Every structure is written in C-alpha cells, then in structure tokens.
Amino acid sequence: LPGIDLADGSCAHPTIPGRVSPLLPANHVTMAKGTGLVHTAPAHGMEDYSVASHHQLPTDCLVDEGGFFTEAAGPELQNKNVLEEGNAAVIQMLQAAGSLLKEEKYVHSYPYDWRTKKPMIIRASKQWFVNTASMKATAQEVLKKVKVIPTSAVNRMLEMLDRRTFWCISRQRCWGVP
Numbered sequence: 001l002p003g004i005d006l007a008d009g010s011c012a013h014p015t016i017p018g019r020v021s022p023l024l025p026a027n028h029v030t031m032a033k034g035t036g037l038v039h040t041a042p043a044h045g046m047e048d049y050s051v052a053s054h055h056q057l058p059t060d061c062l063v064d065e066g067g068f069f070t071e072a073a074g075p076e077l078q079n080k081n082v083l084e085e086g087n088a089a090v091i092q093m094l095q096a097a098g099s100l101l102k103e104e105k106y107v108h109s110y111p112y113d114w115r116t117k118k119p120m121i122i123r124a125s126k127q128w129f130v131n132t133a134s135m136k137a138t139a140q141e142v143l144k145k146v147k148v149i150p151t152s153a154v155n156r157m158l159e160m161l162d163r164r165t166f167w168c169i170s171r172q173r174c175w176g177v178p
Contacts, residue, residue: 003031007024007025043123060072062077091103
C-alpha cells in the first residue's frame with residue numbers, strides 16, 4: 001500500500017479512547033529510512049515540530065525535565081521514567097488494549113550526554129523560542145550592543161537570527177559562541 005493512499009486519513013489512538021491522530025505526509029519520512037510511516041511527536045524533534053507547525057497541531061510535551069511522564073500522559077504513566085518503567089507501562093497498556101502486534105528488544109539511537117554517558121530525550125520548552133517579529137527585532141538590537149570577539153562574528157549571528165523561524169536563546173552560552 002503506497003503511503004500516499006493514506007494521506008489525509010486518520011487513526012485511533014491505541015490507548016486513549018476517542019483520540020484520533022491525522023496521517024500526514026512528511027519529507028523526512030521515506031521508505032529508504034523505514035516503513036514510510038511513523039508517529040509524530042512535535043515536542044521531541046525538529047522534523048516532527050516542523051510537520052506539526054505546518055499543520056497547526058499542538059506541541060504538547062508529556063515528559064518533564066527529569067525524563068518522567070507528566071500528569072497529561074495519564075495516571076498509568078504519570079511519574080514513570082520514560083526510558084525505564086515507562087516503556088514497560090506502555091507495553092502493558094498496548095497489550096491490554098489488544099493493540100500490540102509484536103514486541104522485541106531494540107537499541108534506539110538516542111543522543112547521549114557526553115558527561116553522564118546517559119541517553120537524552122529531546123523535548124521542547126515553549127519559553128525558549130523567539131518567534132514574533134518584535135521579539136526577533138529586539139534580540140537583533142540587543143545583540144548589536146554585545147561585545148563580540150572577533151567583531152566579524154556579529155554579522156554572522158545577526159544573519160543567522162534573521163534566517164531562522166525559531167531561535168533558541170537559551171543555548172547561546174558564554175562558551176562556544178563567538
């Protein structure tokens with residue numbers, strides 16, 4: 001079945017009765033990189049966020065700063081570590097709903113923290129992003145007042161800020177920035 005035949009369709013959530021998810025095309029999903037169909041988690045990756053933004057989907061994040069499911073994930077998952085007991089709980093929920101087709105061990109390619117050597121979960125934090133014209137203009141004006149060494153780097157940073165739809169202010173630390 002070609003993926004295009006499923007475009008604009010929808011599917012029922014396997015554990016949340018009444019919740020329907022749209023089937024959306026995405027340029028980053030190809031048959032060469034997998035099945036051609038994947039879930040979308042807008043709060044956990046740039047490609048998914050871009051697809052969600054394009055289709056005006058919410059970017060709810062069900063994982064807190066410590067890697068635990070939040071209250072919004074539901075009582076069965078709340079306060080469970082996503083990479084530990086949370087996985088087991090999700091598998092049990094899928095089994096109970098009759099929605100688990102197959103279970104097998106898989107080593108996921110998570111990014112790892114260089115200091116702790118532990119996997120990291122990418123998650124959005126709404127307060128980080130500058131996305132309005134007035135906020136961007138203010139950021140550009142303030143950046144012009146910052147002493148940057150070498151001075152030629154200021155123009156690069158201003159151009160970068162101008163090109164990007166969203167810019168993560170919190171990642172601009174004193175180290176690693178011109």
